[in-house]
Amino acid sequence: MSITLNHTIVPAVDNEAAARFFASIMGLPYDDPNAPRHFAPVQVNDSLTLDFMTVENPVGHHLAFDVDPSTFDGILSRLRAAGVPFGNDPREPDNGRIDHPLCPRGLYFADDAQNLYEVMSPR
Numbered sequence: 001m002s003i004t005l006n007h008t009i010v011p012a013v014d015n016e017a018a019a020r021f022f023a024s025i026m027g028l029p030y031d032d033p034n035a036p037r038h039f040a041p042v043q044v045n046d047s048l049t050l051d052f053m054t055v056e057n058p059v060g061h062h063l064a065f066d067v068d069p070s071t072f073d074g075i076l077s078r079l080r081a082a083g084v085p086f087g088n089d090p091r092e093p094d095n096g097r098i099d100h101p102l103c104p105r106g107l108y109f110a111d112d113a114q115n116l117y118e119v120m121s122p123r
Contacts (some may be wrong), residue, residue, distance in 0.1 A: 002065060002072065005048055007041075007049040007050065008048075008050060010052045010053070011059060011115070012058055013058055013113050015053050016040045016052075018111055018113065019041070021111055022050065022052070025075060025084065025117075027075065028042055028044065028045070028063075038053065040052040050063070058114070058115075059113075060090035060116055061116070062090070063115065064120065065081075065119050065120070066120050066121075066122075067119055067120070067123050072119060072121035075119055076098065084109055087108055087109075088107060088108070090116055090118070093116060103120040103121060104123055106118065
């Protein structure tokens, strides 16, 4: 049996706001944002959901995603349009560069809870 990740909990200052932010940058749907719930889920793909959870003192996590070139272009465009800082180095996620050390194009961006999202593209 292969192992796949079904979901993970992402700490947040405000679970609904964090889910909306992540979904909007990644170009993913976020449905029913006004429903009261403990988690604010964002379906990333058929086998992965990120469940954002409001916690008192969130400690950021690192989440890395492989994306195709057109998805990368969309993410980069949405980051720029929203004025969200990004960069090619986890120590400098605001340097505006996309020349990633592990792939031809990649970037990091963070949310209010200092979750560090990494997006990597083969071209």
